Amino acid sequence: MQPTTTPQTDLQPSLLDTALNQFQAWAIENPHNLVSRMFLPIISFGEGIIANNPPYLDAKRQALGSSFCCAGQVVLADFETLETALTSPQARDWRLGATMLSATHGPGVDKGQRNVFLISLSDAAAGGGNHDVFRQCVDDYFFNEQMIIRQNDQVAKQLVNKLASDYVDRLSHNALEEFFNNDQLGWKAFLVRYIHYVIFGINPNDQEKIAIITNFHYTQKGTLYYFAGSSLLKNLNLLGFGKIPELIEQVATIYENSPALANFQENNPKHGKMTRQELGKLMVSLISIAGLQGPLHLGRTAMGYQLLPAYKGHQTSKIDVKDYWDKLDLNDHPSIKLFLLECARLFTPVSASHRVATEPFTARVGGKMRTFPTGTKILIPMLLGMLSEDFWGATTYEFNPQRENLCPFHMGFNSVGDRHAGRICPGKDLALKMLTDVIITVGKARRSYLSQKT
Secondary structure, rough: OOOOOOOOOOOOOOHHHHHHHHHHHHHHHOOOOOOHHHHHHHHHHHHHOOOOOOOHHHHHHHOOOOOEEEOEEEOOOOOOHHHHHOOOOOOOOOOOOOEEEEEOOOOHHHOOOOOOOOHHHHHHHHOOOOHHHHHHHHHHOOHHHHHHHHHOOOOHHHHHHHHHHHHHHHHHHHOOHHHHHHOOHHHHHHHHHHHHHHHHOOOOOOHHHHHHHHHHHHOHHHHEEEEEEEEHHHHHHHHHHHHHHHHHHHHHHHHHOHHHOOOOOOOOOHOOOOHHHHHHHHHHHHHHHHHHHHHHHHHHHHHHOOOOOOOOOOOHOOOOHHHHHHHHHOHHHHHHHHHHHHHHHOOOOOOEEEEEEEOEEEEEEEEEEEEOOOEEEEEEOOEEEHHHHHHHOOOOOOOOOOOOOOOOOOOOOOOOOEEEOOOOOOHHHHHHHHHHHHHHHHHHHHHHHHHHHH
């Protein structure tokens, strides 16, 4: 149930917090210093992994203020700065939020060709690059009218109905952990089939293709291939990672030959002369990093499988999201959307993005004004924007889907509501529609089963 009060915090920085903050601030100010070059990459890699845990960044902000350093980046976390960053052109580097990406495993780069990895490409208005035209290619061929038609047809509805049946079956056997974690059934099996049908038009009953796709994206954890450090896994064939490049090619071939690309036009100037092969490889990375991971996370939260984060000084982890789901009006689609957005506000699937400074800038970090040079990496912690007590007020850490401005100022899709500068998650509408249908259909099946038990 919802806690009735939200404790106030006066979190003090630990000695480690202070030391890390001060050293990183100095090192980022002086990037060419030998000490900076030796130690900043190590900190960037290690803390970048830790900072994926939402309470970590939130505790840093509580202790150090809205401007601090983390994972080799300057963090500017006040709401207005975040709003501006998300609605302005961005220069980019090989980062996914706080985490370092592999500069040699990106699509295109892995074959010694041009980089087509949207996440690492700068906007044209922020230093050039092909991001804008490559993104247009993705939107034109995949996130289009045909996708909307497929998402509303009988095949998609049958997949949702099958998911509801699987849920009740696992619920009746007290095996919801299997429903949410086994990639051969339940939530993961549904996501693979549904998303690949809706986006690519791939037959969800084509067992051979589905097996290859599932094996790469979920079983073999192919997402890790795009992160820094994965070369060691591949070279030593740890966790079977030596097979990942071959699996990527297999999945890319399936995408290249999918119905969505039946009328693909090679070398179109409008799309940066992108080839079918480039687009296939790009989509493997996007589906792996975002398309299958974001909905997996938000669905687990909205259906109450995973607890909300334990933010320091607050009671968010004691909130029972299932209680809210069970009381939702399942005929009220706008209320269900707000419920999903509130889940994503308190436990966002993607906690941060990043940009690269295109000119020197000054910020107060570690108690003093510092000037950081051009090329400084700046974290865009959407998570901290959605936990901003200055914006959301005293109920920030409480669960309230009816809170004011939730929809127009939500930052969970790399945007501010629907405002952005070309980098909003292309699958936002698809994900919210899919999850709304899931919450309704699975919710009705859940209520029917629970009522029969009592």
